[in-house]
Amino acid sequence: MNLHEYQAKQLLARHGVEVPGGQPCTTANEARAIAEKLFAEGQEMVVLKIQIHSGGRGKGVFKDGFKGGVHLCKSSEDVHKKAKAMLGNTIVTKQTGEAGRQVHTLLVASGEKIVDEFYLAVLLDRETSQPLIMASREGGVDIEEVAETNPDAIVKLQVDPLLGLQPYQARNLAKALGLGGKLIHSGAKLIAGVYRTWWECDATMVEINPLCIIESPNGTQKIAAVDAKISIDGNALHRHKDIAEMRDLNEEAELEVEASKFDLNYIKLDGNVACLVNGAGLAMATMDAIKHYGGEPANFLDVGGSASTEQVTAAFQIVLKDPNVKAILVNIFGGIMNCNTIAEGVVAAAQATQLKLPLVVRLEGNNVVAGRKTLADSGLTLIGADSMAEAAQKVVAEAAA
Amino acid sequence: MAILLKPDTKVLIQGITGSFGGRHTQLSLEYGTQVVAGVTPGKAGQTFEDTVPIFDGVAEAARETGATASAIFVPPPFAADAILEAVDAGLELVVAITEGIPVRDMIEVKAAITGSATRLIGPNCPGVVTPGTDEDSHGGCRIGIAPGYIHKAGDIGVVSRSGTLTYEAVWQLTCNDLGQSTCVGIGGDPVPGSTHLDIIKLFNDDPDTRGIIMIGEIGGSAEEEAAEWIKANCNKPVAGFIAGTTAPPGRRMGHAGAIISGGKGTAEAKIAAMEAAGISVAETPSQMAEALMKIL
Numbered sequence: 001m002n003l004h005e006y007q008a009k010q011l012l013a014r015h016g017v018e019v020p021g022g023q024p025c026t027t028a029n030e031a032r033a034i035a036e037k038l039f040a041e042g043q044e045m046v047v048l049k050i051q052i053h054s055g056g057r058g059k060g061v062f063k064d065g066f067k068g069g070v071h072l073c074k075s076s077e078d079v080h081k082k083a084k085a086m087l088g089n090t091i092v093t094k095q096t097g098e099a100g101r102q103v104h105t106l107l108v109a110s111g112e113k114i115v116d117e118f119y120l121a122v123l124l125d126r127e128t129s130q131p132l133i134m135a136s137r138e139g140g141v142d143i144e145e146v147a148e149t150n151p152d153a154i155v156k157l158q159v160d161p162l163l164g165l166q167p168y169q170a171r172n173l174a175k176a177l178g179l180g181g182k183l184i185h186s187g188a189k190l191i192a193g194v195y196r197t198w199w200e201c202d203a204t205m206v207e208i209n210p211l212c213i214i215e216s217p218n219g220t221q222k223i224a225a226v227d228a229k230i231s232i233d234g235n236a237l238h239r240h241k242d243i244a245e246m247r248d249l250n251e252e253a254e255l256e257v258e259a260s261k262f263d264l265n266y267i268k269l270d271g272n273v274a275c276l277v278n279g280a281g282l283a284m285a286t287m288d289a290i291k292h293y294g295g296e297p298a299n300f301l302d303v304g305g306s307a308s309t310e311q312v313t314a315a316f317q318i319v320l321k322d323p324n325v326k327a328i329l330v331n332i333f334g335g336i337m338n339c340n341t342i343a344e345g346v347v348a349a350a351q352a353t354q355l356k357l358p359l360v361v362r363l364e365g366n367n368v369v370a371g372r373k374t375l376a377d378s379g380l381t382l383i384g385a386d387s388m389a390e391a392a393q394k395v396v397a398e399a400a401a
Numbered sequence: 402m403a404i405l406l407k408p409d410t411k412v413l414i415q416g417i418t419g420s421f422g423g424r425h426t427q428l429s430l431e432y433g434t435q436v437v438a439g440v441t442p443g444k445a446g447q448t449f450e451d452t453v454p455i456f457d458g459v460a461e462a463a464r465e466t467g468a469t470a471s472a473i474f475v476p477p478p479f480a481a482d483a484i485l486e487a488v489d490a491g492l493e494l495v496v497a498i499t500e501g502i503p504v505r506d507m508i509e510v511k512a513a514i515t516g517s518a519t520r521l522i523g524p525n526c527p528g529v530v531t532p533g534t535d536e537d538s539h540g541g542c543r544i545g546i547a548p549g550y551i552h553k554a555g556d557i558g559v560v561s562r563s564g565t566l567t568y569e570a571v572w573q574l575t576c577n578d579l580g581q582s583t584c585v586g587i588g589g590d591p592v593p594g595s596t597h598l599d600i601i602k603l604f605n606d607d608p609d610t611r612g613i614i615m616i617g618e619i620g621g622s623a624e625e626e627a628a629e630w631i632k633a634n635c636n637k638p639v640a641g642f643i644a645g646t647t648a649p650p651g652r653r654m655g656h657a658g659a660i661i662s663g664g665k666g667t668a669e670a671k672i673a674a675m676e677a678a679g680i681s682v683a684e685t686p687s688q689m690a691e692a693l694m695k696i697l
Contacts, residue, residue, distance in 0.1 A: 124504060124508070124591060124592070126591055126592075126620075126621040126622065126623075126658075127621075127622060127626070129507070129508055129511045129512070129592045130508065130512070131508070143663070144663055144664055160512070161508045161509055161512045162509065162512050162513065199505065202503055202504070202505050204504060205662075233503055233504045233505065233657075235477060235501045235502065235503045235504070235657065236503035236504070236505060236506075238478055239478075239503075265655045267649070267652055267654065269647075269649065277565075278565055279563060279564050279565025279566065279655075280563060280589060280618075280654055280655025280656045280659060281561070281562065281563020281564065281565060281566035281567075281589070281616070281618055281644050281655075281656070281659075282563065282565035282566050282569060282644075282686070283654070283655060284563075284618060284619070284644035284645045284647075284648055284654050284655070284659065285563075285566055285569075285642070285644040285685075285686035286686075287647045287648070288644060288645070288646045288647050288668075288685070288686070289685045289686060289687070290647075291646065291647045292646075292684065292685050297647055300648070300652075300654055300655070302655040333565045333568050333569055333572075335546075335547065335548035335551065335565065335568050336428065336546065336548050364569075364572065365548065365551070365568070365572075366548060366550070387687045388569070388685065388686050388687045389685050389687035389688070390687075392685070
């Protein structure tokens with residue numbers, strides 16, 4: 001589960017990480033009020049940032065031509081004007097795709113004077129099954145780009161999960177980033193806080209980019225998380241009720257939200273061949289087979305290991321809501337499940353949804369002969385296939401016809 | 402001889418009184434597996450289907466019945482505890498079927514059991530099957546949720562991160578009259594108890610395994626690591642398949658571990674590494690057995 005920047009900063013602040021002051025809002029009037037307060041506290045600049053689950057916000061362009069999802073403002077009137085231009089508007093960034101994303105929330109925060117920028121992230125190192133802290137002297141830029149152009153700028157630190165991050169490790173990392181004097185201590189404190197946020201919130205990823213040395217008007221410097229991105233392990237939400245409430249359904253595709261209600265794993269893609277498959281690996285392999293034979297999958301859909309009639313019906317309803325779909329492939333390996341039960345489910349679902357599109361069904365496994373007979377006797381014009389390859393070829397041909 | 406499980410391995414089931422665990426225990430019993438004990442805290446003294454005694458804890462269940470392997474069907478919030486209990490009881494093999502265990506729990510479990518004598522398979526896996534020689538491969542040892550009848554006793558080892566894709570490969574082998582020594586589902590989570598490489602090393606040392614099918618998917622670099630080792634050390638033919646060529650980056654494809662992140666873990670990179678190691682990679686999932694038969 002992905003969080004918004006303002007939510008990420010709330011979690012970080014709770015774990016002792018310094019973040020610039022500010023608040024989220026959903027109206028231009030609120031934005032102005034927050035900005036007025038920040039200016040009254042002595043801030044010279046206020047930054048206005050759209051809150052969407054996508055990178056590249058600053059360089060994004062709104063559908064009405066308004067440029068940029070991040071703005072530095074010198075007056076609360078300017079904040080109000082820009083907030084009005086962005087709220088409810090749809091922005092396209094390099095990560096949103098052409099459809100773009102509608103803006104519902106803004107973060108109004110102090111526009112700090114930035115002296116230097118770094119990168120800091122905590123993630124799981126899958127090779128060692130241990131937490132990994134990654135830091136870079138080059139902040140504010142894409143870390144993958146740094147990894148390619150200047151890999152020496154990246155410092156990695158493995159953490160023993162049973163001991164946790166030790167203070168000396170955090171100090172060494174701060175030093176490796178080039179921090180000196182008192183900033184070694186505040187840097188180490190921040191790094192420790194970021195690690196604790198990752199661990200205690202069951203995050204899969206915490207990314208601070210940029211991590212900044214900021215300077216207040218009186219010249220004192222401190223280190224703070226100026227931007228933040230956090231993803232949470234969805235399997236751990238049962239122990240984080242507060243974080244579970246941060247889920248923003250506006251940021252998730254409507255059909256994916258609908259699918260999750262039926263315990264279906266659905267991901268919408270851009271092609272026109274829909275597929276319904278049991279098991280994640282088989283579902284991916286089915287998409288690959290469609291592509292291999294010249295088609296484009298419209299979705300990933302795992303109906304689960306047991307593929308009940310209710311789930312199969314819901315799955316049909318969901319893929320049929322995608323207007324691009326021209327043909328459907330059902331690929332079920334009925335291991336424990338009786339293939340005849342699955343066949344009955346497919347027939348019921350096709351009837352319930354008054355299916356008009358070509359339907360290719362490949363069933364294999366337990367009691368498959370009876371299952372194939374049920375399909376053949378159903379009166380539905382469906383196309384049978386014995387292997388995945390055959391099924392993929394047939395469905396691609398149907399979608400192209 | 403097979404790996405991990407022999408037909409007469411004594412198995413206990415943690416979470417035997419749950420509906421999912423109970424159903425698959427029944428199927429394992431029908432398959433001929435020696436299920437000798439169940440564990441559900443607070444239900445000691447009861448029996449499962451009038452035949453399998455239930456205990457409060459793993460240590461006493463193992464002590465009383467001689468079980469050396471465990472299958473875990475415990476719900477996700479309690480599964481890490483169940484794994485640690487089984488390891489602490491000194492079992493040789495623990496197979497965690499449970500899907501949805503928090504990653505942090507598995508990071509802790511993996512760190513805690515490093516150096517112990519127990520081998521952990523899973524979590525989020527279909528389990529392990531060593532097929533038997535009776536009709537429909539009955540008489541074998543089945544731990545987990547795989548359909549027994551698709552198997553056939555033989556000398557091909559199968560290792561995979563995916564459940565139904567494993568069944569697909571096994572079924573293709575059986576239909577081509579190629580039996581299996583042992584089929585191992587290592588699971589789709591980002592922190593697996595055992596990796597492809599761990600299992601391939603066991604197959605390589607097993608005199609009764611003649612060839613290997615290795616099935617992977619996007620995410621992580623376990624397939625690349627296995628391929629590198631195979632290139633230098635494996636003396637048996639290996640065929641493979643990688644799912645997820647069409648998966649969009651940054652999206653979790655059903656399995657918690659199936660995600661391309663930061664440009665890493667792509668199907669292309671895995672297939673390239675496998676081909677460079679001399680592994681016969683199937684172009685489509687329908688050709689997994691075929692890919693192996695070409696090099697046997």
